[in-house]
Amino acid sequence: MLKSVGYAAQTSDKPLQHFSFERREPGEQDVQIDILYCGVCHSDLHLARNEWGGSVFPMVPGHEIVGKVAKVGSKVTKFKVGDTVGVGCMVDSCKHCENCDDGYEQYCDNGFIATYNSEEKQTGGMTYGGYSNNIVVTEDFVLRVDDSLDLAGVAPLLCAGITTYSPLRHWGVKAGHKVAVVGLGGLGHMGVKLAKAMGAEVTMITTSPSKVSDAKRLGADHVIISKNEDEMKAARNRFDFILNTVAVPHNLDDYSNLLRRDGNMTLVGLPAEPHPSPSVGVLIGKRRSIAGSLIGGIAETQEMLDFCAEHGITADIEMIDISTINDAYERMLKSDVKYRFVIDMETLSA
Structure with missing residues (x-):
């Protein structure tokens, strides 16, 4: 042994x-x-x-x-x-x-x-x-x-890298897409870096105004403070894809409303208690969807590492x-x- x-x-x-x-x-x-x-x-x-x-x-x-x-x-x-x-x-x-x-x-x-x-x-x-x-x-x-x-x-x-890369790739994020990342932490900061490297226009959504400058340093083009009702209302129907990294229960409808027609929000945070049930009306009104994602397979993880090497991402x-x-x-x-x-x-x- x-x-x-x-x-x-x-x-x-x-x-x-x-x-x-x-x-x-x-x-x-x-x-x-x-x-x-x-x-x-x-x-x-x-x-x-x-x-x-x-x-x-x-x-x-x-x-x-x-x-x-x-x-x-x-x-x-x-x-x-x-x-x-x-x-x-x-x-x-x-x-x-x-x-x-x-x-x-x-x-x-x-x-x-x-x-x-x-x-x-x-x-x-x-x-x-x-x-x-x-x-x-x-x-x-x-x-x-x-x-x-x-x-x-x-x-x-x-x-953290593959957990955020896998859903971005699965949902086909590319240049010209508008992507939001919810939560600036270990997962969220990687989501910003990766989505930006894929060519997307990236918005960070955070509860904390103190994180605005750091989000922009990491590559976010815009920052929305989720506690600001006017900012959230102005962002409705804007995003092709939302990567939600928050691992505590919260109202998913607040973010689903930000999706365009056929937009998707993928959850990668795993809360100890369930989220409140999303409103079906918010989803069917614009054929929106909510999904979950778990890390990635070995081939995709290697792809992610190679992508990060190509773009200098750590x-x-x-x-x-x-x-x-x-x-x-x-x-x-x-x-x-x-x-x-x-x-x-x-x-x-x-």
């Missing part, structure tokens, strides 16, 4: 702490990765505190991973030792259902294997994530990373030592980060 160290939640009500554990040795089709950076996603906190239920302890969170290949199995053909690579939210799937065959492993009919808190097929044990010094992943779920980018800023692309981050992860969680609860914490794994002691 491969000796590993990281930070783990031992129970849902205790701080994360240093943890020694073992991973499987790389098999014929596995890639062993020395982790350089790992982003901190809000879902890490939800799972570590068992806020969604189903958490298994001890748990090593982390699914925004960038590192270097340290070892490859005898049948690995896509990677070699020394390559810079990434691992996102999935490390395996059934690979034979309709969705997997179509390249949508995130919608695997049998459930994809998450990077942590999932049962590993190879050993029957639980997967452990990226708050650690290494990881072993089958090569089909490892992604190429362009060394020309800031690697710490690449890490959040493996979740996440805005704050680098932290792993010993401060519990403080980072508390700050994340207060939205006190612009816009993603990333752990420097050099700060992890053996």
Whole structure:
């Protein structure tokens, strides 16, 4: 077995702490990765505190991973030792259902294997994530990373980046489209950058006037303060597509009314409680639609990474030592980060 160290939640009500554990040795089709950076996603906190239920302890969170290949199995053909690579939210799937065959492993009919808190097929044990010094992943779920980018800023692309890129691509956002992004946080700031790079005219919709200048720095052409009734009324029937990143319950009708005929609003934030039911009349009046979207498949995630490399896109981050992860969680609860914490794994002691 491969000796590993990281930070783990031992129970849902205790701080994360240093943890020694073992991973499987790389098999014929596995890639062993020395982790350089790992982003901190809000879902890490939800799972570590068992806020969604189903958490298994001890748990090593982390699914925004960038590192270097340290070892490859005898049948690995896509990677070699020394390559810079990434691992996102999935490390395996059934690979034979309709969705997997179509390249949508995130919608695997049998459930994809998450990077942590999932049962590993190879050993029957639980997967452990990226708050650690290494990881072993089958090569089909490892992604190429362009060394020309800031690697710490690449890490959040493996979740926040693909979560926003996938619906933008699915709904065909392109030059000339008017796109709104609701909520300026870890997801929203990536939505602005990506939509702008796709050529769209981008509007940020936020509750906070203090975020106007930052939204424009990130690439937004316009900013609407959602608490301003006049601004919201003036924006009715304007947008081809709305990317809604807000993860707390809110009135969806306020935003559906901003869509043009045949416009779509896609939800990527997952609130703990349901949104109020949308008005059917608001939708059918202009053939509008509301959809949801979950990360992206492996091929699309690679496409996203290549797109970001081409356009020089990375996440805005704050680098932290792993010993401060519990403080980072508390700050994340207060939205006190612009816009993603990333752990420097050099700060992890053996």
